[in-house]
């Protein structure tokens with residue numbers, strides 16, 4: 001059975017990138033690798049909207065989240081965590097485990113954080129040293145207004161840490177112009193790569209925090225990363241760097257505008273398709289929907305756990321459902337990275353077949369029809 005990923009990370013990796021990483025391992029101190037790493041370090045900052053270096057580390061996205069907490073803060077520091085989903089909760093958990101004192105600005109899953117409430121929380125806790133926010137909250141499909149949140153802390157000492165792990169590339173992000181201090185990303189989302197690399201960019205304000213931090217660290221110490229930049233102090237993930245080099249070429253060939261437009265159309269098509277099949281919208285505000293995934297609540301009588309199981313065992317398609325209290329209720333169709341109109345049509349074909357297997361009634365082809373219609377209208 002052919003396997004297909006419709007998950008918001010890991011994503012389908014184009015053959016061109018798989019092959020780029022499949023060659024013999026070259027030594028990380030070789031001239032060829034030095035050249036490659038210089039090209040990578042030149043290409044990454046513009047994608048973050050920064051003139052600061054972007055550090056590449058060998059880890060999943062969570063490693064970058066932890067590096068930011070450990071590297072910029074110390075036990076006892078007060079911080080704000082903006083939380084409206086699973087990854088906001090993860091920031092909270094990491095901060096707590098490093099002994100930070102966490103004030104949470106919580107909002108319902110599926111909604112976006114209200115910047116006004118973040119500003120109010122800051123007035124209530126003026127001692128905070130950092131503010132953590134997730135750009136595209138992949139657990140729900142909601143997009144947070146990190147530009148507005150950045151503005152609140154712009155002329156303060158508060159370090160704004162943004163988990164842009166799924167949101168980077170898919171949505172605009174201007175780190176310097178928006179006053180964001182630590183921006184995190186990872187290889188297995190918009191970069192279309194296998195999991196294993198994460199990226200961290202730090203502003204001057206963030207560096208001041210790094211200097212102040214007393215927390216112990218070594219492997220992901222930002223000072224150490226800076227000392228060896230753009231090379232690394234220990235063996236990098238060579239195969240993934242080879243693939244990253246190629247991914248940056250692919251992104252450049254497509255152009256960021258076209259890349260974003262493709263994701264916007266994928267989101268629109270998926271939303272229409274799901275509605276047609278009897279699902280209902282989960283993220284209500286249309287301008288606050290992430291284009292990384294499309295989430296929707298299942299029709300009456302359909303358990304998404306069962307649906308996802310049928311999809312994977314009978315059709316080889318992996319999609320994700322809801323986490324925590326949304327388990328069994330929510331479906332999340334991932335279309336980040338290299339996904340196109342034909343991928344989405346195929347995924348929806350499988351979704352319809354699985355729904356028929358579960359006894360759901362609808363006109364077969366109607367969901368796929370919405371995908372085709374949307375791409376026809378919007379242009380592929």
Ligand SMILES: *Cc1c(COP(=O)(O)O)cnc(C)c1O
Pocket residue numbers: 008009060061062063087134136137138163164165166186195
């Ligand atoms: C994927 C993702 C992460 C990191 O998850 P890992 O499994 O550690 O790579 C963190 N935050 C968001 C918003 C994500 O989408």
